[in-house]
Amino acid sequence: MAAMSRVVDVNLRVDGEPQQESAKMQLVSGEYFPVLGVYPAFGRTLTPDDNRTLGEHPVAVISGNYWQRRFAGTPNVLGQGIVLNGTHFTIVGVGPRSFAGVWIETPVDVWMPLMMQADVRYAQHFSASNSDYVKPWIPQEGVRWLDVILRVKRGAEAAAVASVNSIFQQWVRQEAETIGNLQERKLFLQRALVFDPFNRGFSDVRRDFAVPLTVLVAMVALVLLVACANIANLLLARGAARHREIAVRLSMGAGRSRLIRQLLTESVLLASIGATLGLFVAHWGSALLVRMAVGVKSGPASIAAGVDTHVLIFTAGLAVGTGILFGLAPAFRLTCVELGAALKADSCNLHGRSRINLNKMLVSSQVALSLLLIVGAGLFGRSLRNLWHLDSGFDRQHLLTVEIDPQSVGYVPAQLGDIFRRLVERVEAVPGVRSAAIAACGLSNRCLSFEDGLQITGYQAHPGEQMLVQGNVVGPKYFSTVGMQLLEGREFSDRDTDKSPMVAIVNEAMVHRYFAGRSAVGQRFGSGTPDREIIGVVRDARVTSVQQAPVPMAYYFLPQMMAPAEAIEVKTAADPRWSVAEVRKAAAEVDPNLPIRSVTTLSDQVDDNLNQERLVAFLTVAFGGLALGLACCGLYGVMSYVVARRTSELGIRMALGASPHQVLWSVLSESLGLVGLGLALGLLSVLAASKLLSGMLFGLTANDPLTISGAILILLAVAAIAASLPAFQAARVDPLMALRYE
Numbered sequence: 001m002a003a004m005s006r007v008v009d010v011n012l013r014v015d016g017e018p019q020q021e022s023a024k025m026q027l028v029s030g031e032y033f034p035v036l037g038v039y040p041a042f043g044r045t046l047t048p049d050d051n052r053t054l055g056e057h058p059v060a061v062i063s064g065n066y067w068q069r070r071f072a073g074t075p076n077v078l079g080q081g082i083v084l085n086g087t088h089f090t091i092v093g094v095g096p097r098s099f100a101g102v103w104i105e106t107p108v109d110v111w112m113p114l115m116m117q118a119d120v121r122y123a124q125h126f127s128a129s130n131s132d133y134v135k136p137w138i139p140q141e142g143v144r145w146l147d148v149i150l151r152v153k154r155g156a157e158a159a160a161v162a163s164v165n166s167i168f169q170q171w172v173r174q175e176a177e178t179i180g181n182l183q184e185r186k187l188f189l190q191r192a193l194v195f196d197p198f199n200r201g202f203s204d205v206r207r208d209f210a211v212p213l214t215v216l217v218a219m220v221a222l223v224l225l226v227a228c229a230n231i232a233n234l235l236l237a238r239g240a241a242r243h244r245e246i247a248v249r250l251s252m253g254a255g256r257s258r259l260i261r262q263l264l265t266e267s268v269l270l271a272s273i274g275a276t277l278g279l280f281v282a283h284w285g286s287a288l289l290v291r292m293a294v295g296v297k298s299g300p301a302s303i304a305a306g307v308d309t310h311v312l313i314f315t316a317g318l319a320v321g322t323g324i325l326f327g328l329a330p331a332f333r334l335t336c337v338e339l340g341a342a343l344k345a346d347s348c349n350l351h352g353r354s355r356i357n358l359n360k361m362l363v364s365s366q367v368a369l370s371l372l373l374i375v376g377a378g379l380f381g382r383s384l385r386n387l388w389h390l391d392s393g394f395d396r397q398h399l400l401t402v403e404i405d406p407q408s409v410g411y412v413p414a415q416l417g418d419i420f421r422r423l424v425e426r427v428e429a430v431p432g433v434r435s436a437a438i439a440a441c442g443l444s445n446r447c448l449s450f451e452d453g454l455q456i457t458g459y460q461a462h463p464g465e466q467m468l469v470q471g472n473v474v475g476p477k478y479f480s481t482v483g484m485q486l487l488e489g490r491e492f493s494d495r496d497t498d499k500s501p502m503v504a505i506v507n508e509a510m511v512h513r514y515f516a517g518r519s520a521v522g523q524r525f526g527s528g529t530p531d532r533e534i535i536g537v538v539r540d541a542r543v544t545s546v547q548q549a550p551v552p553m554a555y556y557f558l559p560q561m562m563a564p565a566e567a568i569e570v571k572t573a574a575d576p577r578w579s580v581a582e583v584r585k586a587a588a589e590v591d592p593n594l595p596i597r598s599v600t601t602l603s604d605q606v607d608d609n610l611n612q613e614r615l616v617a618f619l620t621v622a623f624g625g626l627a628l629g630l631a632c633c634g635l636y637g638v639m640s641y642v643v644a645r646r647t648s649e650l651g652i653r654m655a656l657g658a659s660p661h662q663v664l665w666s667v668l669s670e671s672l673g674l675v676g677l678g679l680a681l682g683l684l685s686v687l688a689a690s691k692l693l694s695g696m697l698f699g700l701t702a703n704d705p706l707t708i709s710g711a712i713l714i715l716l717a718v719a720a721i722a723a724s725l726p727a728f729q730a731a732r733v734d735p736l737m738a739l740r741y742e
Contacts, residue, residue: 002031003114003146005122007106009405009597014070015081015088022595023066023109025084026101027117033061035151036102041067043078043093050113057113060089064097066109084110086593087119102149103202114146121407161195168193211696212616218692219376219623222369224318226627228326229362229369230634231270235263235330236359260331267327268320275319283307333358359638360674366631367678370624371715372685377624378707379697380617386699387610393541393550394443395483396602398434400570400579401442402427402587403597420475420558420565422590427570430582434571438475438558442567443482443543444605456525459514469510469525470551472543473565475558479505479538481571489521489536492557496535502526502560505536510552525554532556545609547698576601616696628715631678632722639671639726650733660731667730671723672716679712 005027012023030048038045041064050057060082062070071077080091089112100107112120152160176188246259286307406419420438427436454467461467478484479491487508496503504525511520520537524530532554540550558565568587572579584599607614643650650663690702700707 001151002035002149003029004032004102004149005114005117005146007101007103007108008122009595010084010110010120011593011595012110013083015083020593022597023084024106025110025112025120025122026108027112027114027120027122029114032111032149035149036099038095038099040093041096042075043091045093045095046111046113051115054115055119056115058087058089058116058119059092059113060084061093061095061111062091063095063100063108063110065100065107067094068097070109082110084112085120085595087116089116165193212612215376215692215696216616216619219373219620222373223623223627223630224322226366226369226630226634227274228322229366230630230637231267231323232326232330233359233362233634233637234270235267235327236333236362260328263331264324264327267330268323271319271323272316275315279307279312279315282311329358359641363631363634363638363674364678364681366627366634367675367715367719368681368685370627370631371679371682371711372689373620373624373627374711374715375682375686375708376689376693377617377620378711379693379700379702379704380613380620382700382704382707383697384610384613384617387546387613388606390542390546390699392546392606393484393539393543394602395571396443396606398572398574398576399443399482399602400572400576400583400599401444401602401605402568402570402583402599403442403566404568404587405566405595405597406591416565417559419591419594423568423587424475426586426590427568427583430579430586432573432579433583434573435477435481436568436570437478437481438565439478439567439569440473440558440565442605443541443569443602444545444609454525454527455530456514457523457530458518468552469506470544470553471556472553473556473558473561475565478555478569482541482569483571484541485539487537487539488519489534491536496557496560498560500560502532503535503557504532505538505555506534507538507550507553508540509550510554511537513552546606547609547613576603613698628718631715632718635671635674635719636722636725638674639667639723640729642670643667643726643730646730647733650730651736654733663733664727664731667727668720668723671727672720675716675719675723679715683708 007024007026009022010025011020012025013020028046030046030051033039033045040061043061045061046059050059062077067073067077071080077091077094082089082091095111150160150164172189172191176185249259250256404423406416411419424436424438427433454469456467474492476492476494479486489505492503492505506520514520514525515523520534523534524532525534526532538555540553542548542550543553570576570579570583580599580601584596587594587596587599654660654663686708687703693702
């Protein structure tokens, strides 16, 4: 068993160098590396002896990637001193290049012993009750901040999980007895452990993209089917010109199985050429897809998405499999001939009708699959547009968020008020900045906390109802800075101090849930006891993400509740991107040691939150366009083949009085008939797939008539263009030439 903290940003300075830099650090127990089966490239890893006494072993292990990036791979790194958040450490080992921690999207640079938590001022990702987060956390039972890794014997997973869960539930019952509030005790008793398989590490991307990747894999399969149908059509059309050759070879003693093998080899060769080209595209596009999946703000991620041996083997197997599967029908059709008729000079129409019917069936299936993909592209594209243009409730076009971490460099609660005031004053002095405000949690950042066990004057909770409110602690001028409209009451002011009655401002969602039919201003609420008075109501805002509807929200005033603040919201007069460098410089001038994790615009943060929807929309549009092109190429090829087979028939009809217009319409109507059949099948497929897609859309349903109608019109228009070329060719047939060949 091993324990670990979350990965956090720290200030790091190498001994002998004046410049500080940002690095990613994780606190781990001495069993961490042995449990994971990770061995050092050289030096040693952390051991249980490093975690026996608080602050006694200031040693560090750096990752192989960080060693190469920061120390240029020098072997003299062992014994090198580094300073993290003001504490001196000695590097005792270097990890392997292949390991950068268990959080896939957040590669670790430096690992530290758990017992050094207070020394590096780690103060994030925790929940606490009856505890002091400023003091070392290890001795305090009330602080919950670690994830645990278990290595169990093969086959004993269920027993190990049951044993650990039993111990945890016993602890929960013991802790619950110390909670006086019945509502809080009930909520605490509902706590449960979450067990995740650990062989591939932790990944928010894996969890967030589980359903989207399923949809994308299905779309890849649909595109593959369309492409394979095209190959089958190509082989059938090519085989029509080879039926006499096949007949001659059969008559001369060639076995049918041998000819089938030859034809299958040709189809596999075509599939292999396409697979090879696809590998080049995959090599080029894999980095782009990872960047779109992880997001810009997340920084570099240790996600391997390149073309490796597994991808090569899978691609080779897929190429051979599809080549054989979709080459069988043409191969059997071409080798199943009547030799006597096939060898005659006028046997050009041998098996023509059945072969053409198979071609037409393949075209209709391509149209059906293409409609499904185009509808998906339209749905995901419109869903992304709805999210992007959604009113967030704040002015995201003129806002910057500066993420800071004063606690990590030694600021205690008594000092926070002064550093916050100086930061705001200095940032507001930057040209182009209109105002700035402090917040415990920045906009579009998933760091807000929930307050449970809520008590509200005048509200009677229903049996089993969870009384929850999401909270944020903000400084002066916060609402005017971020652009949240005050609907009722007043904003925080100078008279709201740590010595005055506790006050709060709530949002519309909280008013609608807990104060329906009455004014919320003047009412009181609180966790356990209603000790805060509501002084104002602000407009709802999607403060966590644009996808999440507003929930009951309470804002508390920073001077009354000095909390670890992590963000400065900055309102600019023009494009906030122009002020990023100056704002970062201004914040650094207040305290050069203050960790500034990032300075990003709200627009970029919202865009980063939409990376899943953007990736799905981008790929579905690409797949839909590719399928549309393949289907139209297939339609054009089949109708050209049909016109070539019917040249003599068309010549006779025109000789008997049919006009070119009638011939053109005859071919065009036949083409549109194939498209119509495909559209009907495609509509049924869209209805069948609607349940899978519905949970991934925003602002529209999977059966949206406008999107489906638009997809049908696009497919009809492009198909009509593809079919008109063979139709015009048929209308230009010279009757005399056609009859002469007949």
